Amino acid sequence: MIAAPGQKNDCGVYTPTETLALPQPNRKGWRGSPLAEIDIVRTSEGWRAVHGIQFLTGSCWGSSSPLMDRDTAFNSRDAAIEHQVARLRERVTKYGEREPGALRDVRAILAWLDNLRPVQADLFAALA
Numbered sequence: 248m249i250a251a252p253g254q255k256n257d258c259g260v261y262t263p264t265e266t267l268a269l270p271q272p273n274r275k276g277w278r279g280s281p282l283a284e285i286d287i288v289r290t291s292e293g294w295r296a297v298h299g300i301q302f303l304t305g306s307c308w309g310s311s312s313p314l315m316d317r318d319t320a321f322n323s324r325d326a327a328i329e330h331q332v333a334r335l336r337e338r339v340t341k342y343g344e345r346e347p348g349a350l351r352d353v354r355a356i357l358a359w360l361d362n363l364r365p366v367q368a369d370l371f372a373a374l375a
Contacts, residue, residue, distance in 0.1 A: 253288055253289065253290075255290075255315075255316055259315050259316035259317065260313045260314065260315055261288045261290065261295065261313075261314040261315065261316070262288070262314075263286035263287055263288050263314050264287065264288050264289065265286075265287040265288075266284055266285070266286050266287070267284060267285045267287070267328070267363065268281040268283070268284040268285075269281055269282045269283045269284065269355065269356060269359040270282065271301070271303065272352075272355070279301065280299070280301040280309070280311075281299070281301065282300065282301060282302070282352060282355060282356060283298065283299070283300050283301075283335060283339075283356045283359060283360075284298065284299045284300075284311075285297070285298050285299075285328060285331045285332075285335070285363075286298075286299070286314050287324060287327060287328065288314055289324070290316070290320060292320035293320030293321050293322055293327075294320065294321045294322070294323060294324045294326065294327035295314060295315075295316075295318045295319070295320055295321070295327060296314070296318070296321075296327040296328055296330065296331045297311070297312045297313070297314050297315075297318060297331065298311070298312075298331045298334060298335045299311030299312070300335065300338070300339065300356070302342065302346075302349050302352055303352075304346075304348050304349040304351065304352050306346055306349075308342060308346070308349075310338075328363060332360050332363055335356070335360060336357065336360055339353050339356045339357060339360075340353070340357070
């Protein structure tokens with residue numbers, strides 16, 4: 248059974264209602280999985296999120312996880328995203344340390360993660 252967006256199936260797997268994604272750089276027409284992504288869903292218990300990555304450089308490593316009811320529920324969307332940003336940053340940094348050929352993709356993911364965080368100065372710029 249496939250769950251509707253925001254709902255879970257019989258196995259506790261949610262269909263995300265939102266996905267933040269960094270597309271793969273265009274490499275010879277590759278149109279597969281994003282370089283990095285964060286799937287998000289709001290449940291009755293709170294906000295849940297998981298991340299996925301796919302490197303086509305280095306040792307061509309990747310991983311992803313379904314969005315499940317066993318994943319931690321957070322009080323806010325931002326908290327769920329921030330948790331996945333921290334986990335993804337750690338995994339990508341470690342991969343870059345052992346796979347020098349993947350540094351371009353590692354840098355792209357780290358820059359994307361930096362842009363997912365709100366910039367405090369911009370929040371108050373309209374009030375000045």
